[in-house]
Amino acid sequence: LRLSRMEEAMAAKLQAAERGRSARAEAAAGQAAAAKLQAAERGRSTRAEDPRVHQAVASGDVAAVRKLIAAGVAPSPAALREALTSPVPAVAAELLRCESAWGVEPDELACWKAVQAALHPAASEDAPEPEPADVSDASWQAETLLKLFGEEDGDGGTSPPKDPALPYTLRRVAAVGCYVGGRSAVPSPPFEPAFDTEVTAREGFGVSLLPTGDVYVGGTAGGVRDGIGALWASQGGGTYIGGWRGGVKHGEAWWALPDGSLYEGTVRYGQRHGRGVYTYANGDIFVGQWFTGKKHGAGKYKCKEDGTRYTGTWSEGELTRASVTTADGTTFFSAFVNGRPAGPGAFLTASGALASGHHPVAAVAEEGEEAEPLALQWSTTSITASELTSSSRLASKFGGGGGPPQPRRKALIVAPDYAEGGAFPPLKLQAAARQLRELLSSRLGLDPGDITLLSAAEAADAVEAVDAAPAVYAEDGSEESPAVEAVEAKPAVVPATKEAVVTAVETMSNSLGRGDVAFLAFLCHGQRLLETDAAAEEAPNGLCMADTALGEDEMAELVSRFTSRSTHLFLLADSCFDAPFMRAPPPNFAALTAIATESEAKTAQDEGGTDSQAAEAETAETAEAAAEAETVETAGADEEKVEQSAPRYETYFEQCMTSWLTAALENIDSSTLTYGNIFEALKAAQASADKRSGLKQTPTLYTRDTSDALLTALA
Numbered sequence: 001l002r003l004s005r006m007e008e009a010m011a012a013k014l015q016a017a018e019r020g021r022s023a024r025a026e027a028a029a030g031q032a033a034a035a036k037l038q039a040a041e042r043g044r045s046t047r048a049e050d051p052r053v054h055q056a057v058a059s060g061d062v063a064a065v066r067k068l069i070a071a072g073v074a075p076s077p078a079a080l081r082e083a084l085t086s087p088v089p090a091v092a093a094e095l096l097r098c099e100s101a102w103g104v105e106p107d108e109l110a111c112w113k114a115v116q117a118a119l120h121p122a123a124s125e126d127a128p129e130p131e132p133a134d135v136s137d138a139s140w141q142a143e144t145l146l147k148l149f150g151e152e153d154g155d156g157g158t159s160p161p162k163d164p165a166l167p168y169t170l171r172r173v174a175a176v177g178c179y180v181g182g183r184s185a186v187p188s189p190p191f192e193p194a195f196d197t198e199v200t201a202r203e204g205f206g207v208s209l210l211p212t213g214d215v216y217v218g219g220t221a222g223g224v225r226d227g228i229g230a231l232w233a234s235q236g237g238g239t240y241i242g243g244w245r246g247g248v249k250h251g252e253a254w255w256a257l258p259d260g261s262l263y264e265g266t267v268r269y270g271q272r273h274g275r276g277v278y279t280y281a282n283g284d285i286f287v288g289q290w291f292t293g294k295k296h297g298a299g300k301y302k303c304k305e306d307g308t309r310y311t312g313t314w315s316e317g318e319l320t321r322a323s324v325t326t327a328d329g330t331t332f333f334s335a336f337v338n339g340r341p342a343g344p345g346a347f348l349t350a351s352g353a354l355a356s357g358h359h360p361v362a363a364v365a366e367e368g369e370e371a372e373p374l375a376l377q378w379s380t381t382s383i384t385a386s387e388l389t390s391s392s393r394l395a396s397k398f399g400g401g402g403g404p405p406q407p408r409r410k411a412l413i414v415a416p417d418y419a420e421g422g423a424f425p426p427l428k429l430q431a432a433a434r435q436l437r438e439l440l441s442s443r444l445g446l447d448p449g450d451i452t453l454l455s456a457a458e459a460a461d462a463v464e465a466v467d468a469a470p471a472v473y474a475e476d477g478s479e480e481s482p483a484v485e486a487v488e489a490k491p492a493v494v495p496a497t498k499e500a501v502v503t504a505v506e507t508m509s510n511s512l513g514r515g516d517v518a519f520l521a522f523l524c525h526g527q528r529l530l531e532t533d534a535a536a537e538e539a540p541n542g543l544c545m546a547d548t549a550l551g552e553d554e555m556a557e558l559v560s561r562f563t564s565r566s567t568h569l570f571l572l573a574d575s576c577f578d579a580p581f582m583r584a585p586p587p588n589f590a591a592l593t594a595i596a597t598e599s600e601a602k603t604a605q606d607e608g609g610t611d612s613q614a615a616e617a618e619t620a621e622t623a624e625a626a627a628e629a630e631t632v633e634t635a636g637a638d639e640e641k642v643e644q645s646a647p648r649y650e651t652y653f654e655q656c657m658t659s660w661l662t663a664a665l666e667n668i669d670s671s672t673l674t675y676g677n678i679f680e681a682l683k684a685a686q687a688s689a690d691k692r693s694g695l696k697q698t699p700t701l702y703t704r705d706t707s708d709a710l711l712t713a714l715a
Helices: 002-059 062-070 077-083 089-095 106-119 138-149 165-176 391-398 430-442 456-467 484-488 498-510 552-563 600-607 611-630 648-652 657-666 675-689
Strands: 178-183 202-209 214-221 224-233 238-245 248-256 262-268 271-279 285-291 294-302 309-315 318-325 331-337 340-348 353-359 379-385 409-414 451-454 517-522 542-544 549-551 568-576 589-597 632-636 639-642 696-703
Touching: 002 062, 002 077, 002 089, 062 089, 077 089, 089 224, 089 238, 089 248, 106 138, 106 165, 106 178, 138 165, 318 391, 331 391, 340 391, 409 430, 409 498, 430 451, 430 517, 430 657, 451 498, 498 517, 498 549, 498 552, 517 552, 542 552, 542 568, 549 552, 552 568, 552 589, 568 657, 589 657, 589 675, 648 696, 657 675, 657 696, 675 696
Parallel strands: 409 451, 409 517, 517 568, 568 589
Antiparallel strands: 178 202, 202 214, 214 224, 224 238, 238 248, 248 262, 262 271, 271 285, 285 294, 294 309, 309 318, 318 331, 331 340, 340 353, 353 379, 542 549, 589 696, 632 639
């Protein structure tokens, strides 16, 4: 009886457990069915509303797009992609904030939002400055997985998700974010998932949600942003919609900044450059020219508060000349210094009266001292009728008519004097330096007074020329000393030492600024060519001055003196030299240099090539030896010696890039002087003239854009 009752109790428990499982299964099935119905309903709603979104996008109706989003319409990825090419970029900016338009899978999106909440925690009274979590920590990831995807167990608790892909998904999203889009190639499974590095490069159109919170939608090439794309910094960094090149902002753009201002215009290498419209957060508007992030050139500025309009010229971000028209019709013409009127000016009233006068100009402060603030004062010198002149003449005379600042162009040619017994082997390069100076003046239009040749031999020749000047005779016929003013202007005989070169470069860079152009040439030994015993990777890399070498890091610092000031720099290194700062060139910079290249036969012999290569090398070596044996110099009647082979550097400098550059410029149309076609013409000139079979130069061009005009500021 007891066994029977126990069996009955056990059967009852089993039946209850079975009923529980059935109930949970039915509940789960019901929830799944409900979820499917809801998803289907959302899909029907989205499909039903999408035409209205596309219609609003096509018409550029920003207000309609906002209204649809506020009503709960979920825009599709297709609508966002269409908006990227809309003539009204603000439409794409609205859709860019909609999660439905990203097309990211729900699990990945949930992980990304959890990462954002952990990295950017909200402040509270208890934690006014909360610390971000370490999203790479295993315990944080396990806890987050439990919160997001945990499943109820039979004891009323939560167990980890059974889907083995979810832990990997969270780790990947925390490391590199989410990506939906094209790739250069799809690997065939099985492959090792490597979320810390991309399996294959992103290519074409795609959507990226970065761990930092940024959202990018647009084109990619080689794994970096390229083409048309939109970037939204979800943590308050603004929105950019426009062109990209090589991973940086580049092209026509609509750029909403975090402070509430908006820029619409041209961007180059991540900075406002070219013509653009800037609307300030307070409603003021500037329309005009920009250069590497600052107002530079002609422009117009309008104040929203009082309606005052400025029409004039800006330089380095500061207003320098302007005609200022106020709301009552009065126009003021003047130059400006530090944002204040300065010097001669004129007021033209709406009634027709013209008052001429001036504002005082602040005195220049001594070095290390601050200039005393100057009160804004106006002194009238005359009052006449406006019929006697015109607004255009007033603008030209006093302000607003000066046009954009004209770029200055300067050149420095460094040609060290290598004498016998000096720090480096003797080598005469002054003739090439003079040829380059003449080329800059006659063919490239630089003022001879703006070209400096740093060479002691050249300076000594100039001194001799002054000393040899003919006598000058006074009106009474008496002889005077030769050109007193010329004697006083004798150039200093300064050798091209490292210190002298650095000082000369610093002086030139300090005299130039935004939009100006510098040409810097080094005709000298390269350390790499002289260090024949060192391995290629261990050989020092520098340019040899008269006493010591300028290393690649020191050269990078000298170059940055120009590029940091937004001065265009063309660096010509007619020597064996290249450096990392050249291989990754900054904007507004170009470098033309050369490296040493051995002949093919010599290279094959050194590296142990094929039998035919070795035979050719041996034949060439035998012929060369025979030629050397036949070359005999007679030192006396009974004395002979065999001519010694020339050092490597002499063979290298038998021809130089300066001569090829001269030939290239003679054979090219002056209207097409870009770095790209000059480089191609230079290589053609070398191929025509350089018949060396041994050590020779290989010209190399480093620049961001080969279509940039030669010796011209960034366009």
